[in-house]
Amino acid sequence: MTSLHCTRRHTCALAATGLLLIVSSVGAPAMAAGFADFSGLWINRYEYNGDSVSSIRSRIENAASLGITDVMWQVRGRADAYYDSEHEPWAQGLSESVDPLQVAIDAAHDNGIKLHAWMNTMPLWNSSQLPSDGDHPIYNDDPSFRVTDYYGDLEPSDGYSGSSYARVNHLLPEVHDHINDVVRDLSENYDVDGVHLDYIRWMGPTSSSQGYRPDWYYLPHDDYSHDLFFQATGLDGSSFSNATAYRDWNQSRITDLVASVKQTVDAAEVSTGRTIDLSAAVWNNPDTAEHDYLQDYRSWLEQELVDIAMPMLYLSSSNHDRLFDDYVSRITSIETDSRIVVGLGSYLHDEDGGGPELTVEELQGLYDAGLDGAAFYGYGSFFGTGSLGVARQEAVKDFYESIAPVLVGDYNSDGVVDGADFTVWRDSFTQVGEGLPADGNNDGCVCITDYHLWVQHYGETLADLIAAPAEAAGVPEPATWSLLALAGLVAARRGAARRG
Template sequence: MAAATAMTAMLASGEAAALGAPEGSGRAAPRREFRGMWAATVVNVDWPSRPGLAPERQRAELVALFDAAVARRLNAVLLQIRPTADAFWPSRYEPWSEYLTGTQGRSPGWDPLAFAVREAHKRRLELHGWFNPYRIANHTDPGRLVPAHPARVHPEWVVRYGGKLYYNPGLPEVRRFVQDAILDAVWRYDLDGVHFDDYFYPYPVAGQTFDDTAAWQRHGHGFPDRAAWRRDNIDRLIRETGRRIKQRKRHVRFGVSPFAVWRNRSTDPRGSDTRAGVQTYDDLYADTRTWVREGWIDYIVPQCYWHIGFPAADYARLVPWWAETVRGTGVQLYIGEALYRAGDPAQPAPWQDAAELSRHLTLARKHPEVLGNVYFSAKNVVADPIGAMARVVRDHYPHRARPPR
């Protein structure tokens, strides 16, 4: 705990030295703006730092991340609490996550989600529960799951693909179960939001087939092809989840952070001026544009993880496309930012410049539809190796802001 407190203190003191008059945007920072960070728990990306830590160490690490968010003048944490069909709370549906104790199903001896909600709200941070809908495991052996795991009780729900196990989105009973498992946390805790990431049908793996033929034959009648049926399956998940949230807790907001390219313009004239190798509509069967246009979600956070000028998917072309897409819908737009690329020696030259991320916000703020930004991920908010996050704070966050409503 002492180490975590010292880290937070150093971050806060360094931040104070870095802050000055706001630069870059050319206008005053808004008083309401979504400033979030993703905190990933899958394979212990951000928290806990490793499985099996003592509860007091886990709590100290989480508090340190929240304190870092406050020091960076953020106002929301998107905390992954269901990374692989498991739970960071005592779920009625799924086992305790192995990323807490090192053993799936073993209680950590405390309630991480209750603690997270309380500590986030104490710091005036919104806490959005981040859920991965269909991923069961990062391996293909059901025998490694606890015996009572739903995927072992219902092996007919499971598809092996790309070295992982997934629930089959084409089964209505799976869709209902996934919603029930997620909403268990929503009903029992004071979450501010429900958040899905970019994983729906899995990203394509060369030479492999996602085998949902039996489900397609059983449930695909009336669709022109399997792709249309798959998109409808995901549409139903989004539409039904949003409706069920609002029926019980109207104040809880529902958002998605998709891969940023819906479709390339060369594929569809309504698409973005990009040449991306993946298109969510065609490859993940996630019709993100329709979700916005129909108002099935409250906010969207496209992962615009490329630098300004990147030929295949230019940040400066994607942001205006998303601004136009949300215009007039009532769906709020926040931009997902690749903080993790800043200073990574494997990344191209623009990411070696500490000012690249600040330029992103300058560009985004030229579009009134953009109401904030979310940074991946929490450990990069803390470490900030080349000062890219500190530069964002100096240039754009002269004071804390409240999230938009």
């Protein structure tokens, strides 16, 4: 029996008798599955409003240069349309000569990016000056889409103090139907890869005297809403004694809306033959989301009412250390087969807010926690912010490069583990040094361990690894000739040793 050794921090040995080889099982380096499959970027309506076709395409191309896989492109801000809508008017001031959504979709697909139509769901308007277009949903009066509070007052058209938006009455089936019409229009008439719901929650005041829950007095209190509540529960929605039940029912109606949108998107998938993901931007803490904002996204995930939930962890250096790990722990405790992609507030990471270093630190934290990806708010934090934006671009690209999947055993880097890689290993066997192509475990030498890695991964391809990194791929046995070749190598070295 002959042993061959090479040493540099570790020792590797080969033992062989004749043509009989005993190959041990060697574990491959661990790799997180799928995190880089969703690298998202929000582009809001103010960032492209008025852009030419070339400028819109330039924004998408910039995203592609960053390695972005998914763009959330805002198409609805305040019950208006930044596209050719069948149900809502063009946004005020937006030229109808260019359909920015169609331009963005074409540019995204040309650059291998998925585009999600991002819509503000609950907002109805945000100005004391009402829309100039009489077809705007704020003018609906049978029934009114606007919220009437306990005192009989309509919510101001620019929202209650601190909210910035007036919102639709989320209790009404007519409102649900309208929002689903908008979603159907987007998903069937545009080649979008997803529909992204934002502001899908309570947006009105909360009350400290009511346990910092949504203020019961500012929930919808019109007669129609009370009738619907009575039909559902047999209770009187106008009585404060039923405040808890009324809040709970308000929350359930928001969940009902999400469920109905999911049905609409699923139906569009069938009718168009395309995959269309339903995603939702949600509050950073699932417990706060449910308690303060009537947004029970824990149940949305558990029931798979959304394909992707995107908790918004918008933190800076002033609160990152206190909150980040806690929020991530709460989010990862949710059991679901849907994806959870966390939104990072990179716009807060300025020179005083942690800079690009904090952006990457948070990316690393999400990756280590096993989450399904990250998205950045927003476009302006990378482009148009001078040297800080450029530094953030480079830092983020370096991070994703560091976690890129590595096809173990692919010693000639052609994307396939095959006989050619054995040749590279054979020709460099026992070499010692840094960066050796056949040093599969990066221990500084080309050893028998690296052969074991080649055997273990024989037949795998980089394309398969990227497509299904979490699956334990069945590895076919290496060709008989390669085993014989290894035995021949051993025999040749044995003969050389004897002659020496």
